[in-house]
Amino acid sequence: MKNTLIFKMGLAMMLVITAFTGCAQNLNLSALTRAEKEGLLLMREEEKLAHDVYAFFANKYNIPIFRNIAKSEVVHQNMVIDLMNRYEIEDPSFEEEGKFHNKELQELYDQLTAQGTTLIEALKIGAYIEELDIRDLKQLMQETENEDILETYEPLLRGSENHLRAFVRNLTGRGVEYQPVFLSVEEINAILNK
DSSP: OHHHHHHHHHHHHHHHHHHHHHHHHHHHSOOOOHHHHHHHHHHHHHHHHHHHHHHHHHHHSOOHHHHHHHHHHHHHHHHHHHHHHHTTOOOOOOSSTTOOSSHHHHHHHHHHHHHOOSHHHHHHHHHHHHHHHHHHHHHHHHTOOOHHHHHHHHHHHHHHHHHHHHHHHHHHHTTOOOOOSSSOHHHHHHHHTO
16 A cells, blocks of 8 residues: 555646746747748748659659669658648648648749750759758858757758759769859858868
């Protein structure tokens, strides 16, 4: 009887501690600003854009870069989705490839997939998308001090830099010099020489 009472008291204490810990963790989630929420929604769909364009080109051109980087973009999307879930931000993205909630990204997807009529153009488009991601991530990182967001964006930035290097390397190997669109020549060279 005494053991049962001690067991019940211990169980009750564990439940109280667990409940308190859960509340404390929720208190650590500071409210996001509107700009931070919009940034997460943008990056969610920008990562989907990269995946969907690369998946499209993987079906069109039989080289591993599109297939491999498309897989990586799924990981990037999931990182953003996990953070959105943590902050209870609804994900408006469509599951269907090539469909976007963000109208500008929908237009960009349509334009880029239509433009990639040769392997060289498709590789340039890959570099273009990664350059766009890098520019947007750097800007969003400057606009926040939220540690959760920064801890999510930092690996996305490194991944985009790796992908940019891979696309540029593929172009260079085919005798094509990539011309930056969003970043300066100095920024591109710094990324390529890492």
